[in-house]
Amino acid sequence: MSKLMLFALVLIGVTVVASTSRSDDLGPTTETPPSVDLSFPATVPQGPNPPHDMVTQPFDIGPPQAAWSYEQLSAAEKAVVDHGRQPLGAQADLDAYNAAMAKLAAQSNAVMSARMLGVDGLGDVGVIP
Helix, strand or coil: CCHHHHHHHHHHHHHHHHHHHCCCCCCCCCCCCCCCCCCCCCHHHCCCCCCCCCCCCCCCCCCHHHHHHHHCHHHHHHHHHHHCCCCCCCHHHHHHHHHHHHHHHHHHHHHHHHHEEEEEHHHHHHCCC
């Protein structure tokens, strides 16, 4: 069998395969797409418990009757709640943090002013500002 005959057979085989699988058409569809309500704004059906506001109440505890009032707590529970409302040393910690931030802000302003004036890095050349 000659090379030309072999080439012709391979070419015919490739053509037959390509012609039978050249389309992705699956035929006509008989199903109708589901109907979608495109009205705006969309309304959400409200049940017996409407959705709560996540900003003012991040956790839904249920109806107002489910919440405990401060008066319903025992003396030990009130002590825990009072301790949680005003933790010990919180104001002193905040004051110390504010003082440290004010000191760092002053240092930062001094460094930035020196850079803007072009006198930064004087310690490297032997000048002490």
